[in-house]
Amino acid sequence: MTSRMKKINIAVVAVCLALAGYVTTAAAAFRHAAGDNEPGPAFAPRLLAAALVLFAAVLAGQTLFAKTAADRPDPPGAGRFLPPMTGMAVLFAYILVLEQLGFIVASALLAAAFLLACGVRKWYVLACYPVASSLAIYYIFRKLLIVFLPEGVFHF
Amino acid sequence: MHDFLAHFGAALAGTLSPAILPGLALGVAGGIAIGALPGLTATMGVAVLLPLTFGMPASVGMAVLIGVYVGAIYGGSISAILLKTPGTPAAAATVFDGHALAQQGLAAKALSISTVASFIGGLLSAAVLVTVSPILARMALAISAPERLMLALFGLTVIASISGNSLVKGLIAGIFGLLVSTAGLDYVTSHPRFTYDQLELFNGPPIIPVLVGLFALSEAFAQMEKGAALNATDAYRAFKRQYLSWTEFKGLLPVILKSGLIGTLIGAIPGAGADIAAFVTYGEAKRSSPDREMFGKGALSGIAAPEAGNNGVTGGAMIPLLTLGVPGDAVTAILLGALIIQGLQPGPLLFSEKPEFVHGVFAALVVGNFLMLAFGLLGIKLFCRVVELKKSHVIPMIVMLSVVGSFAMNNSVFDVWVCLVFGVIGYLMQKAEIPSSPIILAIILGPMAEISLRQSLLMYEGSYAFLWTRPIVLAFAAVIALSLWSTWKINRQQRRAAKEAAWEG
Amino acid sequence: MCRPTLVACLALAVSGALFAAGYPEKEIRLIVPFAAGGGTDAVARIVADLAAKDLGQPIVIMNKTGGAGAVGMTEGARSRPDGYTVTMITRELCSLYQVDLSLVQPKDFLPVCLVNEDPAVVLVPKNSPLKSLKDIVEGARARPGSLKFASSAQPNIYLLAMMTELGLSFNQIPYGGAGESIPALLGGHCDFTMVNPGEAIAQIRAGELIPLAVCSDGPYAGLPGVPTMRELGYNVTASTWRGLAVPPRTPREIAEKLESAFKKAVDSPEFQKFMADRTLGVRFIPAAEYMDFMLRDAEALAPIMKIVKAQQGK
Numbered sequence: 017m018t019s020r021m022k023k024i025n026i027a028v029v030a031v032c033l034a035l036a037g038y039v040t041t042a043a044a045a046f047r048h049a050a051g052d053n054e055p056g057p058a059f060a061p062r063l064l065a066a067a068l069v070l071f072a073a074v075l076a077g078q079t080l081f082a083k084t085a086a087d088r089p090d091p092p093g094a095g096r097f098l099p100p101m102t103g104m105a106v107l108f109a110y111i112l113v114l115e116q117l118g119f120i121v122a123s124a125l126l127a128a129a130f131l132l133a134c135g136v137r138k139w140y141v142l143a144c145y146p147v148a149s150s151l152a153i154y155y156i157f158r159k160l161l162i163v164f165l166p167e168g169v170f171h172f
Numbered sequence: 173m174h175d176f177l178a179h180f181g182a183a184l185a186g187t188l189s190p191a192i193l194p195g196l197a198l199g200v201a202g203g204i205a206i207g208a209l210p211g212l213t214a215t216m217g218v219a220v221l222l223p224l225t226f227g228m229p230a231s232v233g234m235a236v237l238i239g240v241y242v243g244a245i246y247g248g249s250i251s252a253i254l255l256k257t258p259g260t261p262a263a264a265a266t267v268f269d270g271h272a273l274a275q276q277g278l279a280a281k282a283l284s285i286s287t288v289a290s291f292i293g294g295l296l297s298a299a300v301l302v303t304v305s306p307i308l309a310r311m312a313l314a315i316s317a318p319e320r321l322m323l324a325l326f327g328l329t330v331i332a333s334i335s336g337n338s339l340v341k342g343l344i345a346g347i348f349g350l351l352v353s354t355a356g357l358d359y360v361t362s363h364p365r366f367t368y369d370q371l372e373l374f375n376g377p378p379i380i381p382v383l384v385g386l387f388a389l390s391e392a393f394a395q396m397e398k399g400a401a402l403n404a405t406d407a408y409r410a411f412k413r414q415y416l417s418w419t420e421f422k423g424l425l426p427v428i429l430k431s432g433l434i435g436t437l438i439g440a441i442p443g444a445g446a447d448i449a450a451f452v453t454y455g456e457a458k459r460s461s462p463d464r465e466m467f468g469k470g471a472l473s474g475i476a477a478p479e480a481g482n483n484g485v486t487g488g489a490m491i492p493l494l495t496l497g498v499p500g501d502a503v504t505a506i507l508l509g510a511l512i513i514q515g516l517q518p519g520p521l522l523f524s525e526k527p528e529f530v531h532g533v534f535a536a537l538v539v540g541n542f543l544m545l546a547f548g549l550l551g552i553k554l555f556c557r558v559v560e561l562k563k564s565h566v567i568p569m570i571v572m573l574s575v576v577g578s579f580a581m582n583n584s585v586f587d588v589w590v591c592l593v594f595g596v597i598g599y600l601m602q603k604a605e606i607p608s609s610p611i612i613l614a615i616i617l618g619p620m621a622e623i624s625l626r627q628s629l630l631m632y633e634g635s636y637a638f639l640w641t642r643p644i645v646l647a648f649a650a651v652i653a654l655s656l657w658s659t660w661k662i663n664r665q666q667r668r669a670a671k672e673a674a675w676e677g
Numbered sequence: 678m679c680r681p682t683l684v685a686c687l688a689l690a691v692s693g694a695l696f697a698a699g700y701p702e703k704e705i706r707l708i709v710p711f712a713a714g715g716g717t718d719a720v721a722r723i724v725a726d727l728a729a730k731d732l733g734q735p736i737v738i739m740n741k742t743g744g745a746g747a748v749g750m751t752e753g754a755r756s757r758p759d760g761y762t763v764t765m766i767t768r769e770l771c772s773l774y775q776v777d778l779s780l781v782q783p784k785d786f787l788p789v790c791l792v793n794e795d796p797a798v799v800l801v802p803k804n805s806p807l808k809s810l811k812d813i814v815e816g817a818r819a820r821p822g823s824l825k826f827a828s829s830a831q832p833n834i835y836l837l838a839m840m841t842e843l844g845l846s847f848n849q850i851p852y853g854g855a856g857e858s859i860p861a862l863l864g865g866h867c868d869f870t871m872v873n874p875g876e877a878i879a880q881i882r883a884g885e886l887i888p889l890a891v892c893s894d895g896p897y898a899g900l901p902g903v904p905t906m907r908e909l910g911y912n913v914t915a916s917t918w919r920g921l922a923v924p925p926r927t928p929r930e931i932a933e934k935l936e937s938a939f940k941k942a943v944d945s946p947e948f949q950k951f952m953a954d955r956t957l958g959v960r961f962i963p964a965a966e967y968m969d970f971m972l973r974d975a976e977a978l979a980p981i982m983k984i985v986k987a988q989q990g991k
């Protein structure tokens with residue numbers, strides 16, 4: 017097991033333990049109403065939290081007792097975190113403005129941003145692709161599937 | 173018998189006529205498209221096209237909806253294989269071996285397996301529907317909460333099979349998925365669990381945004397890491413134009429038939445649908461396969477089994493619908509509504525009162541499956557074009573469609589947030605080498621397990637006797653035990669092999 | 678009233694009238710808070726189809742499920758009051774908020790009209806040892822909490838009505854809708870259930886399910902020969918209803934246009950025949966009386982909902 021994976025595993029164990037703790041405390045507030053016959057709404061979450069602790073312990077044991085191997089270098093197609101992070105940030109912003117700007121405008125911007133993040137630089141692609149695709153999607157969903165995508169304040 | 177053939181023959185002729193055939197064909201084609209788009213499901217496709225069938229006579233409208241049903245359940249496999257994203261939850265089990273095969277450059281073969289398996293599974297379920305539905309419907313009624321509990325538990329054991337290299341990590345993912353599935357209003361007491369006052373969570377976590385985020389978005393994020401290497405030609409893009417060979421087909425036939433039958437049975441159980449059937453048939457195929465270590469790496473049965481299983485549900489779910497007036501899954505629940513609006517009364521008397529209509533449904537199902545086979549095989553070349561497109565162009569489209577797919581089901585921006593959150597979670601899990609498919613499996617099956625357990629306890633007034641006094645439950649328990657034992661054996665073999673390799677290496 | 682206010686009021690009224698004059702200019706959305714294919718959905722689609730003809734614009738159904746109707750109704754109440762979003766409201770509007778399961782109540786809407794009311798019917802499977810309602814009541818008295826009731830929705834107002842009025846207790850097995858509770862009954866896993874007649878009419882006509890009593894005020898035309906609870910000596914009524922509403926500040930003219938269109942739809946022979954064929958009840962209450970109807974219904978439900986709240990441990 018590489019030392020990087022070991023560190024990641026320990027982080028995973030920590031998250032699991034935190035989650036289990038949270039679930040157990042939250043579940044204590046679930047009121048049991050249907051009488052004695054059935055275990056109530058807190059039963060499953062508590063059981064699952066206990067199982068999570070168990071498996072996290074196993075993972076911790078596996079990690080601590082494994083021989084540490086050398087870190088493998090990143091394969092040629094990985095390790096550049098900026099594009100996906102940008103993608104996540106763009107999506108976050110997109111959902112915030114979706115209802116104000118409306119689907120067509122917001123999605124065109126979204127597509128353009130992702131094209132840029134994926135390395136596309138040709139200006140005509142960046143101009144036509146987003147506009148064409150978001151218009152197409154909007155109208156296909158509106159007319160064919162009768163699904164109303166957000167109109168935004170511009171009322172397209 | 174003679175009577176039956178006469179009726180069925182007439183219905184078949186009617187279905188092949190210009191009055192119905194174009195509608196059915198459009199339905200199948202539309203269904204395939206809807207199924208292939210991530211985020212649009214068979215249920216949604218049928219619900220959305222429902223109003224369009226009002227102006228049509230009942231038999232035509234039903235034919236269109238059945239076409240969409242059959243097409244969509246198959247269509248999900250297209251994006252599962254090509255884009256590592258199940259187009260519908262029913263295709264979630266096809267991703268493992270389907271995409272693995274595609275990455276080996278065999279996308280065309282994977283698609284042909286999926287098409288043929290879906291066709292045979294669907295046709296088999298149609299045959300069962302036409303011949304023994306009354307008997308099967310009665311048997312399906314005997315299924316109650318304890319049996320559903322065991323079905324769900326069997327499905328959950330599949331988590332062990334799809335955990336890849338690390339069983340512990342797969343189990344952790346599964347537990348996480350089960351915890352997510354407890355969110356919502358408690359089924360029995362209506363007490364809110366983990367809803368944080370969000371009305372949209374009252375019905376539980378929305379499955380489609382989770383599915384789309386976990387698979388499509390996280391894969392998009394992972395691919396974006398490649399930077400300049402994104403558009404490099406790899407085995408996936410330089411795919412071989414190899415289709416399913418006759419020998420391979422003969423080898424797969426037993427798995428396909430068995431899975432189709434299992435799918436039909438699961439469909440006949442009210443409340444269990446194609447997504448459950450996909451995982452159950454995958455798990456069963458892996459358990460009983462001689463080369464089960466290949467599952468997850470491109471095993472042909474790993475594609476054939478879930479696809480035959482999920483299409484087997486189409487005919488199976490119609491069994492309780494047409495014989496008892498009770499829907500077998502979410503899609504047939506909508507078909508039930510469609511029939512009611514059309515003025516038919518689906519119930520035990522439907523067959524005797526309107527035999528031409530029922531035969532029309534049979535015929536539509538049969539012809540629809542043939543159309544699906546035709547469109548599917550003809551379309552493989554077209555579908556594979558997607559593989560040839562530049563990834564830098566495909567990824568933005570996938571992101572847009574993911575957003576739309578998450579929004580469309582419930583017209584809800586909240587669902588799009590859920591999609592993003594799970595996209596990030598899925599991406600982080602990829603980095604931590606934790607498999608994400610157990611989450612989907614857990615979200616689909618978890619509620620069924622917990623609810624059935626509590627229903628069973630209520631029915632037995634607190635006693636666990638249902639675990640040892642019901643024959644079907646005992647049979648399931650035996651299968652679960654066998655499945656766990658065989659998984660443990662494989663795991664041990666794999667660990668031994670890894671140790672030996674480490675010794676020698 | 679001072680001048681500026683008067684001018685402002687006039688301007689508002691005129692603009693409202695102008696706005697309403699062109700209404701409707703595009704499709705109208707009808708939010709249905711329940712799943713496609715269910716009873717509420719069917720009623721909505723039919724009445725919308727007929728009303729659209731009168732309005733001259735299509736009415737598009739938008740299913741927004743969740744929280745036993747709370748999600749869809751909340752969205753409807755909070756939508757823009759321009760008359761382009763109508764909501765199908767159901768009895769849950771009067772019940773859920775009393776147990777903190779919904780953020781909206783009748784006063785959060787401007788009612789348009791009631792279109793449908795369905796009573797509950799008590800059903801047993803065909804080979805059941807329970808031959809009459811008396812058997813159920815006496816069975817529950819003799820062994821409290823043992824008779825298994827297949828519940829299609831939680832909390833179950835129908836059963837609670839019977840429980841509170843007659844002082845009985847049953848073993849409630851929860852299911853997700855009539856699509857699951859009816860098979861439970863057919864398979865003999867539960868002893869009885871209470872649903873709306875339209876949900877089980879096919880099985881009733883085929884003799885698979887036997888109606889023991891209907892919980893309406895008077896004899897129910899859709900189930901001839903089935904006694905009402907009152908006729909059998911039990912003062913229990915239970916029903917559900919469905920109607921249409923718009924957000925509170927919708928201009929009066931638009932609301933009136935909608936009401937007249939839906940009234941025409943409900944009065945039409947097409948609608949009457951459609952509902953009768955499917956054993957769905959028709960009842961029309963105009964906007965003027967609908968709010969009172971709902972407020973009285975909420976009051977009537979209060980004792981039952983209090984019991985539910987107690988059960989929830991609050």
